[in-house]
Amino acid sequence: MQIRMDKENRELKAHGSYEFPVNISYEQLSRYERGSFSWHWHPEIELTFVLSGQIGYQVNGKSYVLKEGDGIFCNTNALHSGHMIDGMDCVYISTTFAPRFLYGFSNSVIQTRYVEPVLTDMQLASIVFSPEIDWQNQVLACMHRIYDLSLSQPSAFEMEIQGLLLSIWIEIYRHASFSGESQNTAAARDVERLRILLDYIHRHYMEHLTLEDLAAQIHICRSECCRFFKKCMNESLFDYLLDYRIEKSLPLLLERQASITSVAEQTGFSSPAYFSKIFRQQMGCSPSEYRNRADHT
Structure with missing residues (x-):
């Protein structure tokens, strides 16, 4: 299970009804x-x-x-x-x-x-x-x-x-300790920048992404983009991208309709071998083992 979101990372789940929100x-x-x-x-x-x-x-x-x-x-x-x-x-x-x-x-x-x-x-x-x-x-x-x-x-x-x-x-x-920082301040700008970066990654993770591509989305240089993301997320841009690609691979593996090679391609990995290496690091097993374990649960 994972949260369903639109292209802007807004959750799609209904939070109550109009009559009782x-x-x-x-x-x-x-x-x-x-x-x-x-x-x-x-x-x-x-x-x-x-x-x-x-x-x-x-x-x-x-x-x-x-x-x-x-x-x-x-x-x-x-x-x-x-x-x-x-x-x-x-x-x-x-x-x-x-x-x-x-x-x-x-x-x-x-x-x-x-x-x-x-x-x-x-x-x-x-x-x-x-x-x-x-x-x-x-x-x-x-x-x-x-x-x-x-x-x-x-x-x-x-x-x-x-x-x-x-x-x-x-x-x-x-x-509450009111700061007086409205949504027009630098803090609001940083949150919006982070949203833009996450949105771009979530929409283009299956493609070959470069640091130049990402930095261009928020109009700053590559080094500043890396520092900004690390400050906000406590992990590097590259680590987050790999983590997100692995997350998106899981439902594809469980569907069993695509080969490991195809899953790697669909989630932006340069090769099946690299996909398997990162998958094992994060999940503690190979993609094939993950798929087989799901069949026995």
């Missing part, structure tokens, strides 16, 4: 082929509560390790991804909701005074919640209660969920 789901990293979900974004706000294990969580240029009982707020349109730590599974609750669910109608006092300042502050792309801090523990309790309500669905549960989300928002607003 909230989606609450029980998630496990082990459900993803490599124990991780790819960089993506969506206009909805996302709240994540860790039930067991740990998760490495990245939002824009920041990295976190969340353990059992922790939570995180991921702001609208923020780039984010997650992965296992030391190969151990993580179980978590994901709650995504449209900002309008909080404020009701455009230009209301709730929207302009309390919601928009959080949504548009680049330094509030993410907030980690710890049970050791009183107000954050209250937020975490609300997040868990929302999940319980989604399962039991008692009378008026939708209204109670809305009330809990508003309670969470009040705590975020009261305790």
Whole structure:
């Protein structure tokens, strides 16, 4: 399994409905082929509560390790991804909701005074919640209660969920450290540059890509492009490209309709031998062994 995205890395999954724009789901990293979900974004706000294990969580240029009982707020349109730590599974609750669910109608006092300042502050792309801090523990309790309500669905549960989300928002607003950095600042420019690079890689990974190609997308020199990507992603451009190509090869191998040579070509590797070498380094087995193991599970 992997997150379905459009060409701009926007998640395609429906996050609730127009009438009730909230989606609450029980998630496990082990459900993803490599124990991780790819960089993506969506206009909805996302709240994540860790039930067991740990998760490495990245939002824009920041990295976190969340353990059992922790939570995180991921702001609208923020780039984010997650992965296992030391190969151990993580179980978590994901709650995504449209900002309008909080404020009701455009230009209301709730929207302009309390919601928009959080949504548009680049330094509030993410907030980690710890049970050791009183107000954050209250937020975490609300997040868990929302999940319980989604399962039991008692009378008026939708209204109670809305009330809990508003309670969470009040705590975020009261305790947030507003930087005043709007989406027109250098930080916003860097996030947009990163989106452009990821988008280009995700659309052209099957082709022969050069550093010149990538740097040209954001109009900077090759060395600056490498430094920028490393700063934002904590890995090199080349390593990310190889990792993404391996990820895209997995469903092709499981379909069994293409030879190993064809899979290598379709995912941008220069030769089957190089594909097999990188695959073994990352997956701990050869492409053929991975395909055969899937037949026995």
